[in-house]
Amino acid sequence: MSPLPPEAPPQAPPVDPAHAIDEAGGTVAQHGELASVDTTVFDGVRERAAAILLRYPEPRSALLPLLHLTQHVEGHVSRAGIAFCAEVLGITTAEVSAVATFYTMYKREPVGRHLVSVCTNTLCAALGGDDIYAAVRERLDGIGHEQTAADGSMTIEHAECLAACDLAPVLTVDYEFFDKQTVDSAVEIVDALRRGEKPHPTRGAPLTDFRSVELLLAGFFDDPAVGGLEAVAGPSAAEESLRGARLAEERGWTAPPVPDEGSSS
Secondary structure, rough: OOOOOOOOOOOOOOOHHHHHHHOOOOOOOOOHHHHOOOOHHHHHHHHHHHHHHHHOOOOOHHHHHHHHHOOOHHHHHHHHHHHHHHHHHHOOHHHHHHOOOOOOOOOOOOOOOEEEEEOOHHHHHHHHHHHHHHHHHHHOOOOOEEEEOOOOOOEEEEEEEOOOOHHHHHHEEEEEEEEEOOOOHHHHHHHHHHOOOOOOEEEEOOOOOOOHHHHHHHHOOOOOHHOHHHHHOOOOOHHHHHHHHHHHHHHOOOOOOOOOOOOOO
8 A cells, every 4th residue: 555645734824915014013904094094183182192202212102191192182092093093103003902992991982071980899899889880870861881971971980999998989080089989979979070060079189071181191290271280189198098107107117127138037
């Protein structure tokens, strides 16, 4: 019986020229898509975009604040926003999308005038966070996670953790804290926002609106468009968070010194 001929090595599938990676790090299809998107809505912030790039030795490192800048303009990260960031940074829209869809602070649908985030993680939930979220939903005609009230006043969302367990349950409005909430106090905050009022946070700066905060998060802390440095003024820590440090100071408690590297314990 004759031996079987050796199998031919597998052949790589043909590559569509439109989807081959080129020297610019993208494909013909991606570059064509970038060129076809109208980004003129961002013409008014191109100087700000250039200022962001100057902060970093590598342009692509500016992507996170640039995405906040696009949300300042449109209230979310749109297809045009992705194309704008790719154009400014010289990267592909796929690379921008990978980041924009990874972080929860970047919204893919338009956000209302305010963003209300209710913590429903373990401790807040056990102390009433789930009830607060349910009451806020009911007050806003039953809208759900990342949905916006019909009047455009606010978007609500579950928050996995707002890093304020000592003040639970908590919610934030445009990332400013309202601590030790109850169902009644949370509903009153929502009602005030719908009336166009801006209740003062327990901690943090006075409320503005979601788009103004996005300009701050893009790094323009002293910009007159968002109220200058007063826009970021306000207490950031609560007495509960500082109590341990103050007790240690009053009683002379100190941590043991860190041993020198290589010394025996």
